[in-house]
Amino acid sequence: MSFLVRGYLEEKELPPRPSKERLKKKSVAYIECPQEIPCSPCFESCKYDAILMENINDVPIVDYEKCTGCMKCIRVCPGLAIFMLRFRNGKGYVTMPHEFLPYPKKGQKVILLNRRGEEIGEGTVTWILPPERNDKTALVTVEMDPELIFEARAFRIKGE
Amino acid sequence: MRLTEHPIVKFKRGKEITIYFNGEPVKAYEGETVASALYAAGITTFSRSFRFHRPRGFFCAIGKCSSCMMEVDGIPNIRICKVYVRDGMKIKTQNSFPNADSDFLSILDSIVDRFYPHGSHYRKFNKPKVLRDFVTKQVRRFAGTGNPPKKAFEEKGSFEEIETDIAVVGGGPGGMSAAIYAARTGARVVLMDENPFLGGQLVKQTHRFFGSGKHRAGTRGIRIAEILSNEVGELKNIDVRFETKVFGLYNGVVGAVEKDKKLLKIKAKKIVIATGAYERTLLFENNDLPGVYGAGGVQTLMNVFGIKPGDKGLIVGSGNVGLILTYQLMQAGIDVAAIVEAMPRIGGYFVHAAKVRRLGVPIYTSHTIKRAIGDKKVEGAEIVKLDENWCEVKGSEKRIDCDFICVAIGLSPTHELLYQAGCEMKFVPELGGLVPMRTEYGETTVEGIYVAGDVAGIEEATSAMMEGRIAGLDAAIKLGYGGEEAIRLRDEVVRDLKEFREGPFGERILSGIKKVTFEKEAISVSAPEREEAISEGIE
Incomplete structure (x- = not known):
């Protein structure tokens, strides 16, 4: 459980990656929730049985083939631990929950941060679920270098 | 220092008013506590400690510690984190000269203590008698908390006697759940809370809760507070008493004071204690500094x-x-x-x-x-x-x-009422300190007194809500309300709570709970029997 010493996940502790082909089809939920805690809203929210859990303390496992990318789970996850990943036209897209002011606008440039809070590059906001439509948790899709979709987990608006 | 925008919370501020801090006007808004209004004005030192005159600011902000005591409208030792501002209110720092910010008497800490350390007053200045009397008088002047009020309390108090089925002490997640579930079976409930609002500590939990959807996971704590207090409001058989401080339990009678003026004597057949917890502090140098x-x-x-x-x-x-x-x-x-x-x-x-x-x-x-x-x-x-x-x-x-x-x-349970009522207590580190022995439905060793939430062991709001439901339902069932359906529901929540605690995070809690759970018939002593035993001299 060395992630509990660091506070972030390292490569080998991450869940298996969805295949490139799958990522190209449509977006897919990627859940970074490695610890057994009594929490199950993602499992309950999934209409497609794509999230596997036997009891409330289990770690959620996503069946990438069943996941339709509907984003129900990312909206309810209290741990903000779910990210939607996607490849399209040679670009990578990550949808992240965001609860900070100011909320970004479409087209805005952002600085991408990895799990350790280090700057790893830049991205562009391409879509936002407005915070008022999801009890103040905005969902923000950021377009980025496809290499970065397994790294970028937060962002800072450029110039803020 | 006041926040105007926040991603999650919308702050509603009342009318702008003026309070006086050591004679200086300070801007405040209705609905704020004195402590928060002063803090917003940049005032962080509220008083001085009574012996060494070290600066004191707030610590817990919910009326459980004594760090923020000040003189309010002439009355000393008021916890200003629990007092709401009123136009023209006069607030004064206490235990200080001329004021708490620059207290001349702080030399007691910085200089005097070096030469006459703690305890030396037993040995020094004893002879001659004249010197002893003089020094004793001076020491007494410097020590103590606050100055007594100049005039006697004049306002008229009143008294009310209430009879009810279930009295619930504490309007947090545990207490509200107990009240709601008991009232739904038809029982009459009196719900008391020391604040002018319900919700307990949920009102500051802006994050989404964990747990299962059935128990409101994925919903923010502040919304759960709204949902529960609306449910309480809709139930006509819950009598809610705000700003009511419960000071004692006497054989099924709850003693309380409503809005500092009215004495309440509540005769209840069952009592649910959901008083929550208070924050612990840590030992380190300067741990008492404001900040x-x-x-x-x-x-x-x-x-x-x-x-x-x-x-x-x-x-x-x-x-x-x-x-x-x-x-x-x-x-x-x-x-x-x-x-x-x-x-x-x-x-x-x-x-x-x-x-x-x-x-x-x-x-x-x-x-x-x-x-x-x-x-x-x-x-x-x-x-x-x-x-x-x-x-x-x-x-x-x-x-x-x-x-x-x-x-x-970490936190420690606010267990005083249970102690006073004679519930058997046990020190269980896994549960945060002194906690009552209880059945799986939350009933303590004193028949009719139930516990729910952090007071039964430090956990979190989701389990507090479940414990509240169980206690409220069981109390109602014992009084003959609810029938089969209530029993089925109670047992379902018991199962849910068990499942909730099954993971690695529940291990510690479970091992603690094992130490304090007893089978009802085994050692329970009902209140009348107990009284009889005491009157016969058998303790």
Whole structure:
């Protein structure tokens, strides 16, 4: 459980990656929730049985083939631990929950941060679920270098 | 220092009014407590300690400690974190001369104590008698808390006697759930809370809750407070008493004071105690400086009243409270210098840690705070590394720049009422301290007194709500309400709670609960029997 010493996940502790082909089809939920805690809203929210859990303390496992990318789970996850990943036209897209002011606008440039809070590059906001439509948790899709979709987990608006 | 915008909370401020702090006008808004209004005006020192005249600010902000006592309209020793502002209110610092900010008597701490250390008054100045009398008189003048009021209390008090089925003490998640579930079966309920609102500590929980959807996971604590208090409001058989302080339980009678004026005598067949918990502090040099706050205290100030606790904080403790507070501080636009954790690993949920770690907040495991730096207020902190034997590693001291420190090292149950009522108590470290023995439905060794929530053992709001439901239902069932359906529902919640605690995070709680759970028939003593036994001289 060395992630509990660091506070972030390292490569080998991450869940298996969805295949490139799958990522190209449509977006897919990627859940970074490695610890057994009594929490199950993602499992309950999934209409497609794509999230596997036997009891409330289990770690959620996503069946990438069943996941339709509907984003129900990312909206309810209290741990903000779910990210939607996607490849399209040679670009990578990550949808992240965001609860900070100011909320970004479409087209805005952002600085991408990895799990350790280090700057790893830049991205562009391409879509936002407005915070008022999801009890103040905005969902923000950021377009980025496809290499970065397994790294970028937060962002800072450029110039803020 | 007042926040105007916040990503989650919309602060509603009342009319602008003026209060007087040591004679100086201070702007405040209706609905704020005196402590938060003063803090917003940049006043951090509220009084001085009674012996060494060290500066005192607030600590818990929910009326459980005595750090913020001041003189309000001539009455000393008022916890100003629980007093709401009124136009023209006169607030004075106490135990100080001329005022708490620059107290001349602080030489007692800085100089006098060096020559006449604590305890020396037993040996020094004893002879001759004249000198002894003179010194005793002076010492007594300097010591003590506050000055007695100049005139006698004049307002008229009143009295009310209420008969009810179930009395619930505490309007937090546990108490509200107990009241709702009991009232739904048809039982008459009186719900008392010391605040002018229901919700307990949920009102500052801006994050989404964990657990299962059935128990409102994925919903923010502040919304759960709204949902529950609306449900309470809709149930006509719940009599809610706000600003009501319960001071004692006497064989099925609850003694309380409503709005500081009316004495309540509530005869209840069953009583549910859901008084919650208070914050613990930690021993380190200067831990009493204004600027060293309880984590919950900062949440109250920031999320309930919309006031910035400072510009940069240090969080001590990486349990869920510390991690969530860090995230909430950042949401309010306040920097967090670091989180320190004495354990070799993070104590709270990993996902909470990940949320702040990816925003660049360092978490120092195997580290602790050595001292707070500052004269009248926190100006920094020194942290130090701990080895595997919990000893400081020499030379690993590091200065952290911060202007406030949040102590988030855990809570202890507010158990006093249970103790007073004669419930059998047990010290269980896994549950946070002294907790009552109880059945699986939350009934204590005194028949008819139930517990729910943190007072039964420190856990969190989701389990508090479940415990409340169980206690409320069981109390109603015992009174003949609800029938089969209530029994089925109660047993279902018991099962849910069991499942909830089954994971690794519940292990500690479960081992604690095992130590305090008893089978009803085995050792229960009903109140009348107990009284009889006492009157016969058998204790």
